[in-house]
Each structure stands twice: as C-alpha cells, then as structure tokens.
Amino acid sequence: MFRKILIANRGEIACRIIETAHKLGIRCVAVYSEADANARHVNMADEAFLLGPAPSKDSYLKADKILEIAKASGAEAIHPGYGFLSENAEFAKACGQQNIVFIGPPVAAIEAMGSKSAAKDIMAKAGVPLVPGYHGDNQDPAFLAKEADNVGYPLLLKAAYGGGGKGMRVVWKSEEFADALASAKREAMAGFGNDKMLMERYLTKPRHIEIQVFADNHGNAVYLAERDCSIQRRHQKVIEEAPAPNFTEAQRQSMGEAAVKAAQAIDYRGAGTVEFLFDEDGSFYFMEMNTRLQVEHPVTEMITGQDLVKWQLLVAANQPLPLEQTEVSIHGHAIEVRVYAEDPDNDFLPATGKLTYLRQPEASRFVRVDSGVVENDEISPYYDPMIAKLIVWDEDRDRAISRMLRALDDYRIAGVTTNLSFLTSLVEHPAFVAAELDTNFIEHHQDTLFAPATKENNQALVLAALYILETQKQPPAAQEPFSPWQFSHGWRLNEQPMQQLTLQHQDHSHSLQLEQLQDAVLVQLDGQQLRCHVRLQGDELIATLGEHKTRVRISQYQDTISVFIRHHRYDFSYQTELHTDTDMVEDSGSLTAPMNGTIVAVLVEAGQHVKAGQTLVVMEAMKMEYSIKASIDATVKEVFFQAGDLVQDGAELVELATEES
Ligand code: MV4
Secondary structure, three states, rough: OEEEEEEOOOHHHHHHHHHHHHHOEEEEEEEEEEEHHHHHHHHHHEEEEEEEEHHHHOOOOHHHHHHEEEEEEEEOOEEOOOOOOOOOOOHHHHHHHHEEEEEOOOHHHHOOOHHHHHHHHHHHHHHHOOEEEEEEOOHHHHHHHHHHHHHHHOOOEOOOOOOOOOOOEEOHHHHHHHHHHHHHHHHHHHHOOOEEEEEEEOOOOOOOEEEEEEOOOOOOOEEEEEEEEEEEEEOOEEEEEEEOOOOOHHHHHHHHHHHHHHHHHHOOEEEEEEEEEOOOOOOOEEEEEEEEOOOOOOEEEEEEOOOOHHHHHHHHHHOOOOHHHHOOOOOOOOEEEEEOOHHHOOOEOOOOOOOOOOEEOOOOOOOEEEEEOOOOOEEHHHHOEEEEEEEEEEEOOHHHHHHHHHHOOOOEEOOOOOOOHHHHHOOHHHHHOOOOOOHHHHHHOHHHHHOOOOOHHHHHHHHHHHHHHHHOOOOOOOOOOOOOOOOOOOOOOOOOOEEEEEEEEEEEEEEEEEEEEOOOEEHHHHHEEEEEEEEEEEOEEEEEOOOOOEEEEEEEEOOOEEEEEEEEEEEEOOOOOOOHHHHHHHHHHHHEOOOOOOEEOOOOOOEEEEEOEEEEEEEEOEEEEEEEEOOOEEEEEEEOOOOOOOOOOEEEEEEEEEOOO
C-alpha cells in the first residue's frame, strides 16, 4: 500500500479521501489555493502546499505544479477526487510519465468515454443496450433528416462532445428537424468547438439510474447496485438514493451485468459509474460512463457497507477487489441531498459569503455529513457552491425520508442563503414520498415546490424580540466580544420596563412593544397582545408565546438575528446606533453582481418604474444565466452596464431610487 498520497482537490471530497487514507495509515499531502489557506482539507492533511491564486485555472487545474509537488513531497499516488483534473486524460498520462500512480482508470479508458458517439459505438459492439437512433459519421443535413424520419418522433438531437444538456434539442415532428439541427449545431460549436450530432428516440419520462462498478488489475469486475439520480435541475443532481425505488432484483442484475460489460469493453480499472436512462416500460439504455468517483458515492457505501475510497486505493495499489459479485449485498435505503449556497427563490443564483453560524445534524449510523467547511468559512465565488452532502440511512425508504427531514431541521446555516428549505420541500413532497420519480420532477412540480413563504413570520419576529430582551439581561462577560450589545443603547431593561423595538425582515420594518412584568413579558405587535415567558440556553431559546411553548435556535452575527424554526431561517436586522437608516436605503437601492460574469441582457432603463421582484438585468456566470431582480418597488436611477459587458463580483449593476429617497 502507498505510504503517502497527494489529494488534487478541495472541499468535502478532499476531506472524505483524507479520512479513509488516514484510517489505512496513509499520509496525505493537500494542495490549496490562496482562498483555501485555512480550509478544512488543508488542516486535516499531514502537509499542504500552495498552488496559486483562487481561480481554478491558477490553482486546482495546474497539472504541472501539482505533479511537481507530488514529486517533491514524496507522494506515490494522486487522488484527483471529482471535477478539476479527475477526467483529464492528459493529466493521467503525465502522472504515469512521472511514475506517480493516478488513482483512477487507465488513460485509454478516459479517452474512450470522451466522445459520446465513439462511446456508443464501443457499447453497441459490447452488447450494451442503446436508445434506438443514429450515431454515425455522416453528418450531411439531408442524410440526417432521412435518418431522423427512420428513428421517429419525438426525437432527441445530442451534441457528440456535449455535456450538461447543451447542444441538445427535442424535435417533435419532421418539419421542425432542419431548424432544430441548425440551432443545436450552433450551440455545440460555440460550447464545445465540435458540432457532430447524434440522434435518439426521445424518452419523455425517463429515470436516471446509474450503476457503481469496480474493476481491478487481476481480471475482476463487479457492480455495487444502483443509484437513482432522477431529481435534477439543469442537469445538476439534487437528490440521489440507493437502491432505486421500485427496482427489482432482476432489473438490478441485468443493469448491473450490462454495466460490468461496459466497463470490460474499455478495459476499465478502479471506480466507475455507468449511467442509464430507465424507461417507464422497464427497458434501460446506456447514457454515458463517468470515469471517476462520483459525488453521490456515499449512498452506495451506506447500503453496501463498503468504503469505496478504500477500494480505489486497493485497486490503485494493485491489490484485488475486496469482494466477489456474490459477496456484494445491499441492506436498507440511503438518500443523499446536496446542500448548496444558492437561492432557490431567485433562479438558484449561487450565494457567496461567510458561514457565520453552522450547526450540522449529529452523525450516527443513520446520519452522515460529508462537509468541507467549518463555521466562519467563506463560500467564495471561485468554486462550486456546494456546502456539504447530507446522507441518511434506514431500514426502508419511508424511514429514511423521516431521518432526512429531521436531519434537515437540525442543519442550521446563517450568513449565506442555502437550499435547505427547498430540499425539505422536495423530500416531503407527496410525489417524492410516493417515489414518482423522473428527470422532470422539479419542473413538473414547480407550483407545489416553490410555495410562498410560511406564516411563521410573526412567531419568528416575537422570538427575535424576546431574544434581544434576554441578551440584554445577560452580563456583558457572557456575551460575544464583538457583539453590538456591548455598546450602550441608551436604555436598560431594569431601568425602563417598557420599550419599543424595530426589526427589519426582507425590507419590511416591524415594530414591537415589550413590557417586562413580574413573571412574564407582554409583547404588543399589530395591535395584538401576547403574554410570553422566555429562557435562553446557549443558542437555544425556550419560549412560551401565549399558550404555545416552543424551543428554537437563534444565532446572531453583528446586527443580524437568525431564528430557526424547523427548516426555515428568518433573518432580522436590528438597527443599533452603529447603523443609520440612510445605510439601509442605500443597501436596498443598489444591486450588485453576485459573481464574476457577463451581462446577457439589460431589461430596464433610467427613469423607469419597477416593481419588487421584477427582473432588471440578466447575467451569465459559470455557464448559467441569473436574473438580477428588484427587491423593492422603485425607480431606476442609473444602469451601469450593457449587454456583453464583463462584470466583477460585487460591481454595482443598477441603482434604484426608492420612493422615500
Ligand atoms: C435523453 C433523455 C431522453 N431521451 N435521451 C440529459 C443530459 C444527457 N446526459 C442525457 N440527457 C437526457 N437524454 C433520450 N433519448 C433525457 C435526458 C435528460 C436527463 C437525463 C438524465 C438526468 C436528467 C435529465 C434531464 C433532462 C433530460
């Protein structure tokens, strides 16, 4: 076995790999960018080396520098994780030339899966089922049109070198074919520099089911059951589970054997994933093969009891697979959700910022959290904004869903917007509970998934006010050193039993009156009166509001108070003397670029009146489009960019003048 390996990655997957390596007594060399100098993966490793500035191309994609560090540090092998250099054949080749083991498949296997049409040729010859269609070299539009009529409609055009749904077009009837082909080709050429197309019968309600395969250098190859990854948005997986619901043992075996055949067809080694489209009638078709460890591998680990990173290290060190096919068994049900810094209510715009408060559900045999961050870390615009993966296991799917809902409630993050509430909406959705899965799930259930905000606002508001009252009572020594409560507010509870509090929530001001009685607090809000009792224990607030006793968690960072009720977070800002009212107006009146990107469209002009929620500017970043919306009713004062302009993270895009200013 290796004595020392280098992990050419960051975040949760780097941490995940280090954990197993350490269990096996292997020392770990981390690499990091300037943005990650204090990252969790760096602190977990035995030693770490700086790669360069934050952007990936200057750091985690610097193949030569990484190899140099591996050599200099005495690492015998490199684990690439996923993303970055993990499926880069050039890098795998360079490792071999430097006598460093690439913990992944042979170069030829990576190359064989690089082109979709070439991959399909190989799979067809190996007898792996393919969606009926055409994937030949003749790209003459007239010839393709004739082939299309043979394939039948609806039909799907796919870019041979594409990915992420780009260069893909559904064609519903023959008359639409020519236009669709031309437009798919344009998109493919712009995106991948190659406009070769293939065509398939379009499956309207497929599931994405993939098989985990493993092969060693001694002729052994096995499959480790399947994962259902049908819940995706814009070709990004959101929820993955294993085993696939309503999937029979016979289906598992036939898809598993097809996947092993696929791996053997390209002389595969190590961990791989063969993705299939699973049609409503039970037939399945090869989609593509991923030649790396996948993000969602933990669900397979939870149901098989195996450590897939350990398997990777064994295979890379020339040892045989730990199990034969007949020894692989599955038990129970596992579900993974990807916790992201993003705003589901604003087109899933990636969010950046400091994780000012971070509490994760407690790990157990039922709950696993694969995370690469700690409290006070920054989610930067440079990398994928995934915060962590939350994985649960239980005896069956329904119990696993209960575990997940509880774990999501126990996952509390303040400082950045997250998808935690959205994940809860998904997991508790009746169609998800009933396992009515297909790749259009999120789009199809849009109306019920993006429900308007709940009615707990007032409850959260009262709790935030009671929290402020309680923190004022506590002696300064018990408070945080930089808390604004350290400053004098001009009044103290003991001296003045009645006080007025104003809290801001999403650009709305709320005023409450609090009166301290002998044994209770009287709260007045919107003309209503509520008798309350309150006690604060650490970050836990135990309160009785009228006749309802609740227990919630609260965090505070500077003047923002976050109240966590179930999976919801309510943020309130409290105007201390440190912040004036004019600051607030300016804050809500200026709209800034959430990340580096390009302006795609400017939809408003100076002088125009806009409504809260109206899209002002559309920008593109990380190959996705984002809408910048007005948060308030206002008049556009100035627009600073036009379509085509490059903008920096934080650049002011539009200035709004509010009615008051
Ligand atoms: C398909 C399909 C339906 N019919 N092929 C999307 C990305 C690419 N890897 C393959 N994709 C699809 N191929 C045929 N013949 C539907 C999809 C598809 C999809 C597949 C898996 C997971 C999510 C998806 C979302 C939309 C479309």
